Amino acid sequence: MNPEQAVLKALHALGESDRDRQASPEAEARLKLAFRHRRTVRKWRRMSALAIAAGVVVALFAIYARGPRRIERVPVRQPTETASAIPVPGASRAAASAPVIKARTRHRAQPEIVTDFFPLMDVPPPIGRGALVRVNLPAEAMRSVGLPVREDGLSERVQADVLLSEEGMATAIRFVKVF
Amino acid sequence: MLSGDEEAFTALYRLRQGAVYRFALQMTGSTAVAEDVTQEVFMTLIEHGNRFDPSRGTLASFLYGIARNMVLRRLEKERPTETIEDCAGEVDLLGDLTRRETIEQVRRAVVSLPPVYREAVVLCDLQDVSYQDAAVALDCPVGTVRSRLNRGRSMLVKKLGLVKKLGFAEPVRAAEGTG
Numbered sequence: 001m002n003p004e005q006a007v008l009k010a011l012h013a014l015g016e017s018d019r020d021r022q023a024s025p026e027a028e029a030r031l032k033l034a035f036r037h038r039r040t041v042r043k044w045r046r047m048s049a050l051a052i053a054a055g056v057v058v059a060l061f062a063i064y065a066r067g068p069r070r071i072e073r074v075p076v077r078q079p080t081e082t083a084s085a086i087p088v089p090g091a092s093r094a095a096a097s098a099p100v101i102k103a104r105t106r107h108r109a110q111p112e113i114v115t116d117f118f119p120l121m122d123v124p125p126p127i128g129r130g131a132l133v134r135v136n137l138p139a140e141a142m143r144s145v146g147l148p149v150r151e152d153g154l155s156e157r158v159q160a161d162v163l164l165s166e167e168g169m170a171t172a173i174r175f176v177k178v179f
Numbered sequence: 180m181l182s183g184d185e186e187a188f189t190a191l192y193r194l195r196q197g198a199v200y201r202f203a204l205q206m207t208g209s210t211a212v213a214e215d216v217t218q219e220v221f222m223t224l225i226e227h228g229n230r231f232d233p234s235r236g237t238l239a240s241f242l243y244g245i246a247r248n249m250v251l252r253r254l255e256k257e258r259p260t261e262t263i264e265d266c267a268g269e270v271d272l273l274g275d276l277t278r279r280e281t282i283e284q285v286r287r288a289v290v291s292l293p294p295v296y297r298e299a300v301v302l303c304d305l306q307d308v309s310y311q312d313a314a315v316a317l318d319c320p321v322g323t324v325r326s327r328l329n330r331g332r333s334m335l336v337k338k339l340g341l342v343k344k345l346g347f348a349e350p351v352r353a354a355e356g357t358g
Binding site for chain 1: 332
């Protein structure tokens, strides 16, 4: 027997001795718990996304039902939070300097606190023009972007600004506390 | 499983966890680390299972790949202060490969190999993984797997003192002696 054969024999013996070794049953139990938790989170996200989409549709309907006078064109040279807060891969400078459509609402005059924008799409389209729409949503929508919400407060209504692309797709959302 | 079927996940876990656990055990020599790595691998599968691409390789090689990254991260953190240069002890290595201390001697020799050679030896010689699957798991060409395996085996021959025990002359030293 040459050294190569001897080492293979020794490795084979080690492999055989380990053949029946496996992780403990506790590891399986922990993973099952994690799997269930993950499934619940996914379910909540799906429901929240649906709620946001429904809110956007209602808000869009309300805006267009009131007529175009409610929407005005404003130059982006006065930088808005909308354009600066969201990283948009592939958005050119030219696109960024194009005018955006900004919804004018009565809420602007009131003091309010806003969160950062949370993207709703994995790869948002470049923002050349867009609209910022104030919507009213159930608080559970905040969970979909990872914000903490008390269990007993899930059904409460919260206000949010949804950023719509030129095609009317919801690309990002921020939550608003109005005083 | 990705759609949230717990039974499918459990079946997959029971089918694959043994191999992942043994790989981590043979790479680190620690049952505690092997247990942790197994759990982390399947947590990753729960979170990012959609990254598995059957056209790139088998599920086994995908899981080995995740396990390998986690083991290497552990080895980086818990880098041993000294390496085992010679694992040849008083035990008759080839005389009785069924004895516990003999097996443990081989295990220590494997764990003392540099990680790049160790992972090739563990996958191909201990886990009986094909060169193709090992190449996918190790993210390198098949030829590299072969060469690392040969080098790893040669290092094991030296570490286990098989050359002396079998009465072979060491080729490098013989060449040096003639020069």
